[in-house]
Amino acid sequence: MTVAKRYRYIWKPLVFVAALTPALLLLAGVLGVAGRRLGADPVEDLLLTCGKTALNLLCLTLAVTPVAKITHRPQLLRLRRMLGLFAFGYALLHFAVYLVLDRSLDAAMIVKDIAKRPYITLGFAALMLLIPLAVTSTQGMMRRLGRRWQALHRLVYLVVILAAWHFYWQVKRDVTEPLIYAAIIATLLGWRIRERQRRRLPVPVTSKYGSATAPERI
Amino acid sequence: MFYNVFEYKKNSSSSEVTPEGIYLARRRLLTGAAALALAGGKAAPSAAAPAALPVLEAARNARFSAAEPLTSYGDITAYNNFYEFGTGKDDPQRRAQALRTHPWNVAISGEVETSGVFTLEDILKPHPLEERVYRLRCVERWSMVIPWVGFPLADLLQRFRPTSKAKYVAFTTLRDPKQMPGQRDGWLDWPYVEGLRIDEAMHPLTLLAVGLYGRVLPNQNGAPLRLVVPWKYGFKGIKSIVAIRFTERQPPTSWNIAAPDEYGFYANVNPAVDHPRWSQASERRIGAGLFEATQPTLPFNGYAAEVAPLYRGMNLHRWF
Numbered sequence: 001m002t003v004a005k006r007y008r009y010i011w012k013p014l015v016f017v018a019a020l021t022p023a024l025l026l027l028a029g030v031l032g033v034a035g036r037r038l039g040a041d042p043v044e045d046l047l048l049t050c051g052k053t054a055l056n057l058l059c060l061t062l063a064v065t066p067v068a069k070i071t072h073r074p075q076l077l078r079l080r081r082m083l084g085l086f087a088f089g090y091a092l093l094h095f096a097v098y099l100v101l102d103r104s105l106d107a108a109m110i111v112k113d114i115a116k117r118p119y120i121t122l123g124f125a126a127l128m129l130l131i132p133l134a135v136t137s138t139q140g141m142m143r144r145l146g147r148r149w150q151a152l153h154r155l156v157y158l159v160v161i162l163a164a165w166h167f168y169w170q171v172k173r174d175v176t177e178p179l180i181y182a183a184i185i186a187t188l189l190g191w192r193i194r195e196r197q198r199r200r201l202p203v204p205v206t207s208k209y210g211s212a213t214a215p216e217r218i
Numbered sequence: 219m220f221y222n223v224f225e226y227k228k229n230s231s232s233s234e235v236t237p238e239g240i241y242l243a244r245r246r247l248l249t250g251a252a253a254l255a256l257a258g259g260k261a262a263p264s265a266a267a268p269a270a271l272p273v274l275e276a277a278r279n280a281r282f283s284a285a286e287p288l289t290s291y292g293d294i295t296a297y298n299n300f301y302e303f304g305t306g307k308d309d310p311q312r313r314a315q316a317l318r319t320h321p322w323n324v325a326i327s328g329e330v331e332t333s334g335v336f337t338l339e340d341i342l343k344p345h346p347l348e349e350r351v352y353r354l355r356c357v358e359r360w361s362m363v364i365p366w367v368g369f370p371l372a373d374l375l376q377r378f379r380p381t382s383k384a385k386y387v388a389f390t391t392l393r394d395p396k397q398m399p400g401q402r403d404g405w406l407d408w409p410y411v412e413g414l415r416i417d418e419a420m421h422p423l424t425l426l427a428v429g430l431y432g433r434v435l436p437n438q439n440g441a442p443l444r445l446v447v448p449w450k451y452g453f454k455g456i457k458s459i460v461a462i463r464f465t466e467r468q469p470p471t472s473w474n475i476a477a478p479d480e481y482g483f484y485a486n487v488n489p490a491v492d493h494p495r496w497s498q499a500s501e502r503r504i505g506a507g508l509f510e511a512t513q514p515t516l517p518f519n520g521y522a523a524e525v526a527p528l529y530r531g532m533n534l535h536r537w538f
Contacts, residue, residue, distance in 0.1 A: 030508065040297035040307070040504050041360050043511050102502070104512050109499065119495060170495065172358060173405045173476065174305035 007078045015079050019086040022053045023093070043101045050094035051123075055167060055181060057087035058160045062188040069195075081137050084156070088134045091127050091163075119169035126162035129155050157192075160185055271433040276347035276367045282423060283351035284520070289362035289505045291431045297504060298438045299356065300457055301406055302391065302398035309400065310438035317397050317458070319442040328464035329384035332377070338442055342428065344377070345369035349432070350425060352448040354455075355487045355519045357473075361501045366446055367429030372420040380416070380464050387419040388412070388469035389445060390461035406472050412445065412456035413469035413483065415528075423448055423524055426459075449521040451485045482538040486529070487519035491538050 001009075026049055028036035039045035061083040068076040103110050113120045133153055135141070142149050164185055168178035300310035322338040347367050355361045375387065393409035395401040401408045418424065425446040428435055435441040440457025447454045453473050463469070473481035480494050489499045502511040518525050529537075 038508075040293040041502055041511075042508050043502050044360070046508075101508055102512060103500075109497065113497060116492075117496060173301075174403075 003075050007075060011079065012082060015082055019057065019083065022049060023090070026050070043097065046097045047094060047102065050090050050097060051167065054087050054090035054094055055160075055163050057083050057090060058156070058163060059181070059184050059188065061087055062156065062160060062185075066188065066191045085134060085137060088130045091130060095123075095127055119166050122162045122169065123166035126159045126166060129159045129162070133159075157189055160188075271436065273433055274347055274367045274429040276349045276429070276432070278349040278351070278365075283349070283365075284353055284363060286351070286353070286363045287505075288351065288365055289503075293504050294362060294364055294430060295436045295438060299358075299452065300400075300438055300440070301403075302400045302408075302410065302458070303438065304400045305403075305405055311436075313399055314437035317437045317441070319437065319458075322442050322460075324443065324459060325461040326378050326463075327461070328388075329381045329466060330464050331379035331381065341374065341443070342369075345373055347428065352425070352446060353519050354446075354448065354452050355501055355515065357451040357453055357481065357485070357493065357498075359496065359498065359501050360504055361515075362504045365431055366425055366427040367432065368425045368427035368446065370422055371424045371426045371445065372422065374426060375419060375462075375464075378464075383466045384464035385416055386465045386467065386469055387414050387416060388461075388463040388465055389414075389456045389459050390463075391456055392458045392460045406476055409460075410456060410472045411469065412454055412471050413465075414447065414454075415468075416464075417528055418447070418525075421525060421528065423521060449487060449518040449525045451481075451487060453481070454485050484529075484534075484537050486525075486534065486538075487515060488517060488534055488538070489515040490517070491535055 025036060026038075026046060028034045029038040029042075029045070061080055064076055064080040064083065068074050099105060099110060103113070114124045115121070133155060136145060136149060136152060145152065164178060164181045167181060168175055171178055296311050297307050298310040299307070300314065303310040303313040320338070323335050324338065324341050325335045327333045347369055349365055349367050351363060351365045353361060354364050371387075389412045391410040392398065393401060395408075414424070425448075427440070427444050427446045428442060430436075430439060435444065437458075440455070440459075443459045444457040445455050445459065454471075468483060471481075471483055473485075474483055487498075492498050498515055500512050501515045503513055504511075506513075516522070
């Protein structure tokens with residue numbers, strides 16, 4: 001089997017199912033089937049699970065390039081778009097739960113929240129910034145935008161910082177978990193900064209990865 | 219032990235029956251509905267059987283009880299903020315079971331004629347227990363409806379004859395990192411401390427609770443003795459009390475020390491005064507359906523008629 005086929009028929013479906021699993025478990029919890037039940041505060045449970053899954057997937061998306069480079073498996077980049085789109089999907093779900101279940105679609109209150117509550121402002125900004133990335137994630141858009149595509153998609157670095165900050169800011173006291181995310185994000189972005197610095201040095205041989213699906217430059 | 223203090227009656231039915239089931243059955247019995255329900259063992263579906271906690275005899279005080287559906291025993295005892303046992307909502311239930319609540323002493327001190335260290339039995343002995351169904355509103359925007367068993371704090375405080383200098387009452391939780399593993403983390407300064415103005419402490423709504431759902435308090439809910447102030451955010455309801463001190467000056471309170479811009483001394487439930495980071499205008503009722511959970515928060519948690527006069531002339535935005 002060629003690499004393309006292996007990804008198309010094995011790896012991508014597997015990642016798809018894995019990324020969908022948290023949503024299916026939540027759905028089972030909402031319906032009360034398969035022995036699943038949401039927590040005592042089900043709205044909070046949905047909010048937290050969707051939000052953290054979005055953050056997890058964003059981190060995974062950002063981990064693809066470093067892992068591909070370090071392990072010399074450029075084919076891994078084929079999985080990146082799906083992970084990113086799932087992150088966007090969970091972020092949308094998180095926002096929908098907030099709008100419908102937590103705020104009962106009270107428009108005045110929602111507008112006030114977004115304007116006045118810094119952590120909600122941050123989360124909202126992160127979601128808004130993900131929209132252009134999701135919209136331009138197709139092959140066609142990638143071709144059309146060319147080099148500008150890369151520049152645009154570097155927004156994801158800002159998005160992941162905003163998302164983790166949004167999480168940190170709403171925690172009442174015990175910030176252990178947001179700090180773990182901060183450490184992971186610092187590692188992922190720190191690796192990119194280091195790579196960039198390394199590329200500036202006059203190195204005789206530079207390896208080229210990242211042309212499999214997206215020509216990411218670091 | 220509790221046996222003597224509460225004339226503990228061992229329940230004859232099997233331990234499979236949930237306290238909620240027994241409780242509801244007893245309620246039906248009391249209201250004369252039918253003894254059949256009890257015989258049939260119609261246990262409520264939630265709540266795993268707890269380590270058989272002693273039953274408390276306490277009639278409901280209808281005057282001070284909310285007529286709202288009760289939160290299930292399972293949720294009340296599994297979804298707790300009790301940082302002494304960890305910051306996760308399920309930590310207290312998992313980690314509080316080893317807490318020794320007997321023997322238990324409470325130190326009374328400060329501006330009183332009678333001070334000293336009293337056993338829990340001495341503290342409780344003169345007070346008939348009653349049941350009160352109170353709303354509980356957490357500062358985190360969730361709420362419950364809980365049938366507490368206890369007695370008015372005022373009745374206890376008056377026994378020690380506070381002096382005219384007693385303007386405030388300060389409470390302290392047990393500090394014992396061996397039994398309270400959460401105290402090894404520094405999320406709050408230990409021991410947990412809370413306080414009330416003397417008129418708040420003497421208010422007839424202010425309760426010292428020793429039980430819920432007709433049984434002795436589970437450890438994770440603040441056994442053996444906790445404060446319940448239904449018009450204030452839940453963190454004012456200090457748990458596992460070991461000291462009560464009457465003071466002339468406003469005593470320090472744990473959450474205020476931790477984040478003074480976010481948590482005030484008064485901490486009255488107020489939908490018009492937002493937490494700096496989130497709105498307090500609505501709350502999510504635990505146990506309500508997904509679409510019914512969110513509901514508006516009421517001034518003083520619905521107890522404004524009783525307690526608003528305590529704060530007449532005060533700027534509640536400033537004294538949050």
